Amino acid sequence: MVQDTAYLFGPYRLYPGRRVLMLEDGAVGLGSRAFDLLVCLVERAGEVVTAEALLQAVWPHSVVDPSSVRVHISSLRKSLSAGDCGQFIRNVPMRGYCFAAPVRRLEVNDPTLPEPGMAAAPVELPAAPAQTQPEAAAPAAPSAPLAAAEPARVPPAPQLLGRERLIPDVVYRLERWRCVTLTGPGGVGKSSLALVCARRLADEHPRLQLKWLNMGAESALTYLQSLLASLPTVSRDAPEPPVVRGGTPMDLDGRVLLLLDNCERLVEPLARLIEDALAARPELLVLVTSREPLRIVGETVAMVPPLAVPDSAHASVETGGLLNPAVQLFLARARERSDRFETRARDLPLVAEICRRLDGLPLAIELAAACSPLLTVRQIAEHLVDPLGLLVQGRRTAPAHQQTLRASLDWSFALLAPLEQELLLRLSELQDWFTLDQACTLIAASRRRQGQAEMTLAVLAECLQGLVLKSVAMAEPSEDRMRYRWSEVMRVYAVERRLQLEAQQESTRGVRRMTLVQGSGVRRGDQSLPA
Structure with a gap:
């Protein structure tokens, strides 16, 4: 039994080993060069392939006019038009060609051509080569089908406290710049702010398409590459659109707003990917949340600060302590966690102290409020001498790095x-x-x-x-x-990690000293270490 490989895209099945392209039950007539071009593009789906690379792959030992690629691509497009699934091969201005459709690879063990309903184990075809993803930042290869990375829906916009000034600023930027990045420490509320702003824009512009992707997912980068490849690109004769549009608001109807959440671990591969996508796809807008900027052409960065906290010595009902957003957040989350929780005036200075010691960080404040079913406000304040041990009751449905304070800090440290x-x-x-x-x-x-x-x-x-x-x-x-x-x-x-590291180093030195003592032949009664 001969093993072969099949590539599936749209209604087509491509068998390179048998040199046949199938549509339903019939073969599609392709010239030899057109078939080789198709194989080259499909095997590198989602990647921009230059005309020079196609010439080298299809005519390796011949001197051919570069226009031959364009002629055969045109012929190939006509042959693929029967599927009525849009344009499979797209021009990328000044760079080359890209096979834009999602592709699946099947390992076929039957020597005869398979029927459309045959059983086969799907293997996802990466949309870009491994060298485009630096080793330090590349995610592990997805073990599940690509569709698993695609979000079923955009998450609902949460209720925000203390962000009344930030929301209009981010919306203003989104209406004038095509790449907006929200940065800030872990747990500061970048994702929530991005969702509120994106939802507001989508409500104001019904024809604006909103897409959301959690870039912390294992196969998110591969899905993003396929998603970008499916968007229409600028024709070669059209001028390259400006990446930045300051001043006058853009017409957002018909555009695609792509919200990329938790991008900090993929900053390196994302930077080039997004910059190229913005240059080639004029209808694309990108809103990014990350603990550091992408640092690409046309990016505008909005820093998301922690919530303002009151002076704990003067926080009271009379001085407006209840109006402080950090205090409001703690009280709201405490009431959600415990129906017995009461807002008492004498507790306000303690709540303010809790918020101050947690630097106004929304995630940390919510984790502290989650202790309200077990501890009083005073007990919570007293136990904050060990915030990493106390703040561990996050939402079960939250990402793993946001379920405890230590997990959030581990995530930041690993970057x-x-x-x-x-x-x-x-x-x-x-x-x-x-x-x-x-x-x-x-x-x-x-x-x-x-x-x-x-x-x-x-x-x-x-x-x-x-x-x-x-x-x-x-x-x-x-x-x-x-x-x-x-x-x-x-x-x-950091102090905890430093002390742990020092203890490990001291333990290692102790083992080395013992090894030296045992290896130097010291007499049993002589306990001195060698110089």
């Missing part, structure tokens, strides 16, 4: 480069604002104690910038220089 992680851990003892010079002095002393080479000022500044861009450190100007600070929950997390 950092090794030197950025080292900088965070070494500087975690700083509880207040610090300058670059102060950081340099502390890092130098810390490394010197461990016998390590000093970190140059340029490297330290680059690492600190990375921590700010990834929403781990906060920065603000102070007189003639910038100063930096950790959020309290991030600092507590």
